[in-house]
Structures are given as structure tokens and as C-alpha cells.
Amino acid sequence: MEIDVFAGINGIPDEAINNKAVIVIDVLRATTTITVALAAGCLEVIPVLTPEEAIEMRERLGDERVLLGGERNALKIPGFDLGNSPLEYTPEIVAGKRLIMTTTNGTRAIRRAAGGRQVFLGAMLNAPAVAEMAAAAATDITIICAGTRDRFSLEDFLAAGFLVDRLAGLGEFILRDGALAARDYYYCHRDDPSAAMKESFHGRLLADLGLEADVEFCSRVGTIDVVPVYGGGIIKKAG
Numbered sequence: 001m002e003i004d005v006f007a008g009i010n011g012i013p014d015e016a017i018n019n020k021a022v023i024v025i026d027v028l029r030a031t032t033t034i035t036v037a038l039a040a041g042c043l044e045v046i047p048v049l050t051p052e053e054a055i056e057m058r059e060r061l062g063d064e065r066v067l068l069g070g071e072r073n074a075l076k077i078p079g080f081d082l083g084n085s086p087l088e089y090t091p092e093i094v095a096g097k098r099l100i101m102t103t104t105n106g107t108r109a110i111r112r113a114a115g116g117r118q119v120f121l122g123a124m125l126n127a128p129a130v131a132e133m134a135a136a137a138a139t140d141i142t143i144i145c146a147g148t149r150d151r152f153s154l155e156d157f158l159a160a161g162f163l164v165d166r167l168a169g170l171g172e173f174i175l176r177d178g179a180l181a182a183r184d185y186y187y188c189h190r191d192d193p194s195a196a197m198k199e200s201f202h203g204r205l206l207a208d209l210g211l212e213a214d215v216e217f218c219s220r221v222g223t224i225d226v227v228p229v230y231g232g233g234i235i236k237k238a239g
Contacts, residue, residue, distance in 0.1 A: 002140045003167055005160045005178035008147040009112045017144075021137040022116030023130060023163060024230070025123065026146035027155045028202045029084050030106020031228070032123040032218045033069075036086040038237040039226040041095030045235040047107035051077050054100045063098060070102040074209055077102070085214050109146035110230055116142070121228035121235065124193065124218060127162050129225040133238060134163075135170035143179070154185075154200040155218075158193060161186025162221070194219035 006012050025031055034045050043065075048054050051070070058066045069082035069089075076083030082093070084103055101107060113119045118137055122130040134141050143163060145156035161182035167173060168183070175183065189196035197203045197219045198212070206215050227238040 001138070001171060002174045002176055003143070003164055003179040004141075004176040005143045005145065005157075005164065005182045007145050007152050007157060007178065008150060009109045009144060010150055012112065012144065014115065016142045017113060018115040019117045021134050021139050021141045022113040022119045023122045023134055023141065023143045024106075024109050024113050024119065024146065025143065025156045025159045026103070026106030026109060027123050027159045027218050028153075028197070028200075028206060029086060029214055029218055030101070030103040030146065031121040032125055033084055033086040033089060034101065034121055034228050034235060035123050035126050035224055035226055037089040037094050037099055038228055038235070039224050040089055040091040042089070043096065043098050045099045045101055045228070046233065047110045047230070047235060048100060048102045049108060049111065051080070051102055054102050055079070057100050065096065066098045066100060067094065069099050070107070072104060074206060074211070085211065086217055087213065105146040105148060109144055110235070113144055113230065119230040120238075121230065122159060122163060124159050124162065124221050125224045126222075126226055127159060128166060128222045129227050131163050131166035131170060133227050135167055138171070141167060141173070143182070148202050153202055155197045155202060157182050157185055158189060158196055162190070162193075193221065
């Protein structure tokens, strides 16, 4: 069995996804926020590519339990109920609700992974639980980093490295070059992942927008054991 890491969604060959266990990472902030929403009692998350698609879907569903969440340029989309900060997704707001979500990077990466045999959403918060579930699939694992506007993101690569390191201890895996590089980067920063995230381009961008608390929250490791699973166009909590 092999583990590979792709630093962005462009150029991933179909054979790296189809019938593999796939882990999608967008630490700042989509996969973190979706994990938090499901842990807070959100029933399901529907990832879409555009705000227009989200609005049209809510109208078509005609369900008063539906909330719209997401961002463009890291800020809440006008007319949406929620942005992309995990701190917004409290049980009081999302428990018993359905969420339609669109983000600049994360929902695109999730949709790209649709051909996977199993598709898990990973973040630092739930990385240990995701590694356990992905290893149990007993198959090749592809880790997709969402990146930032089609560019490399250190924070996603850091989380990928954590997952590679944890997975390597859970099964007989061969690490391809992307996985080796991600693990080496994680080793450089494992003593203080929060500092590495704050130094990343996206981390600094969020801090400049007054969202440094989001970066701090997203850098916490293993605080939630919820594993979001994507299939049939919908994300739900595993198990």
C-alpha cells in the first residue's frame, strides 16, 4: 500500500483518486469548519462551487433547516448565514441544520476527490481520528492539500505531514515522494505547529483580517474525534 501527497488540486491524475482512500485537507479553514459543524450537531454539509449554486440549491430544497455558509477572499459572502470561521459553528446555530457551503479552495478540493473509494476530510483538530479510519481502509491513500488559490499552502502541507507520520505507524505503507516531503516538513515544526501556521501566507492573511483566533483554533491537534466523510455529494459524520 502507498501514501501520496498532492500539494494542490491541479494536475492530480485520476488514477491517484479513483478507488483510493482520499483525505482532503484545507486547514485554514474549510475542513476544520466542516469538522466543527458536524461535531456541533449539523446534520450534513453539501459542498458547492459557487455562491450562486448555493443560493439556487437552498431555494430548490425548500427546507427551513438549511443554512448557507462560506467565504470569498476569506470573508463571509453577502447574504449568507455564516462565514468560514469554525468559531461561528456552535451547537446553538447549527445543531439539527443542513449546511450548504462554498469556499475559495476547500469545497473545490472536496469535489475533486469525488472518485475516491472513501473520501475523508482532515484537519489538525481531527487528524489522529482521520488517520485511524483511513488506515483501516487497508488500501492506497491519497492526501490532497487544497492550497490557496491554486498555490502551495504550508499549513495544509503541515497537516498532511502529520497524517503521513501517523499513518506510517498504523500500517505497512510505502511513502511516495510527496508523502516523504510532507512528513519531513512536519518533523521540522512538530514542536510548535501553531507557529508554523501563523507564519504561513494564509495564516498571516487571516491575522491581517482580524481572524488570528481562527488560526490558533485550527492549529490545535486531536481535539475532535469526528471524521467527516464525503459521498454522493454530501458530507456526513462517519459512523
